[in-house]
Amino acid sequence: MTLAHDAAGSGPPVLLLHSTVCDRRMWDPQLPALTDAGYRTVRCDLRGYGDSPVPQASYSDAEDVVELLDTLGIERTAVVAASGGGRVALEVAARWPSRVSALALLCTAMAGHEPGPALRAFGEREDTLLEAGDVGAATELNVDTWLTPDATEATREAVRAMQRNAFVAQLAGPDVAPIQAETDLSAITAPALLVSGARDLVDFRQVAARLAELLPDARRIELPWAGHLPSIERPEELNAILIDFLTIDS
Template sequence: MTLAHDVAGDGSALLLLHSTVCDRRMWDPQLPALAGAGFRAVRCDLRGYGDSPVPAEPYSDAEDVAELLDTLGADRVALVAASGGGRVALEVAARWPSRVSALALLCTAMAGHEPSAELRAFGEREDALLEAGDADAATELNVRTWLTPDATEQTREAVRAMQRHAFMVQLAAPDVAPIRAEYDLGAITAPTLLVSGARDLVDFGQIATRLAAELPDARHIELPWAGHLPSIERPDEVNEILLDFLRVDS
């Protein structure tokens, strides 16, 4: 299955992978800036998000992404990814290092990370609400957790719509487990930018700090104002950070 996607601009290929709180619409503020800077910017919906259906059999997000790159004829690509999309980007960059020219990760998740008590409590509360059939309350929990109090109501409504849609699609489908592949983060060769938010859950700053120390060519920026979704809350500021990095490393 080819992931739902759209393309803007011409030039070097760049793929945007969304947070699992959102879908590809989260990149609305980034797409014009990246296309205008000379990139062929592609954004896709991972399975069970946006316009990509839930799979009927075991699947791999990373292999879906590799298949999408093949479909697009993109032998080499820069990856920009947020949160759960960052976990997918790390796997792609580790399994197919020659295909990734640069890696920009915003508040990224990481396979194997031991969650903090706060993150575990969030997951348990979300699960309980969904098991009780209260997707609206689970959606509001996500909006409160992942956006700062400074977020505009327009931003909150955008995240609310994306998260609730994902819940509705996923809850209506059979539960299918993803395929967990073995890979070594030490295989990553792409220059890497790690962005975290000082107002996010501690887990994501910890992950960024660890990856900055472990990856061969990586640097970490912590944004003092940011929560978990900085590209949505202050897009112009994040666009500038991304373009500064990508222009150097593309």
Template sequence: MTLLAHDVTGEGTPVLLLHSTACDRRMWDPQIPALTTAGHRVIRCDLRGYGDSAVPDESWSDAQDVVDLLDHLGEARTALVGASGGGRVALEVAARWPGRITALALLCTALAGHEPSPVLAAFGDEEDALLEAGDAAAATELNVALWLGPDATDDVRDKVRQMQRHSFDVQLAARQDVGPVRAEIDLATITAPALVVSGAFDVPDFREIAATVASALKTEHVELETGHLPSLEAPEPVNALLTGFIQVA
């Protein structure tokens, strides 16, 4: 078994961070100081095909990878924070292993089975066409333009650009006939206290998903004045939300 690339910072109660599929574990750089200062052992990992985690030769389960990492680190229970595609993985982990998750925070989460809107479907078609034409640079710029809100700084845009381009390079160098296997889940099996966050300038799909998930989990839905990546675009409000929520949970 090859573990996900990861790092661990701080001491205390564990928090595991799962990145957006437009980024890698570096997207959580602004959260590390706040969470460690609040008394947490912060674990962040790269899902396969992102950052330092290569694409394997066979299909895999992101959720199982996460649980295997927790087992390796000796963490029976943890708070779990997931952004976008990482939120989809977090939901699967929380649904399949509910006893292991003490708190669940979701930032602009994706949701298995969601039917893309025309806007999101058109984006996916354009991204696919650019990658098939060998223009990863243009596909990267397409992502930067879509996922960040109007107030994102140039530094944030550059960071997302670097992470997204790197993930394309990793994925395009791998076999194209393998990918993650996702289990069907029932949100009703999730028992952890939850926090759901969306961005006012995000693609409407993710605002709708946030409302759906918050309703299903009977929990609060907070909307921030950001695009799809609030942990990078508005780190101080996100840090306050996460540290306050996890401490109470």
């Protein structure tokens, strides 16, 4: 199936992959900045998020993304990805290195990372709330965990709406796990920017540090003010960082 998506602008392509707390609407603040900077900007919803239906059988997010690129006639693209979307981006860049020209990862997840106490406690609490059917409380848990107290109410409401939508869709569908492909991150050839937040859960700072060691051409930035979703909380600052990286590595 072709993932729900939209595109704007012209020029070198940039693909945006959302956090699994959100959907493609999280990139609303980035879309005009990237198109104004001269990029053809594509964003999509992974399965079970936003406008993409929940999976009905085994599936691969990475293969879905490559299928979308094929559909759009994009042979090679820069990829900007957040959190769970970063895990997908890493798989795409490792399995199809020639398709990815640059890789910007914001507070990224990573396959095989063993959760620490705080992340494990979050996951257990979320599971308990969802098993009890309390989607509202599970949504608020995510909003409070992934945004800093500095986030505006409009930002909190945007994340709340995206997360609730995902929970409702996924709980109504079958329990289908994605295919876990073996990937060798040393196969990645694209230059990488690793952005982490000093106010995020420690797991994501650990992942950024680990990837800085593993990837052949990586540089790391830690933002002292940032939690898990810096592109939403301070979009103008993130846009400048992203455009600078993409300009240098295009």
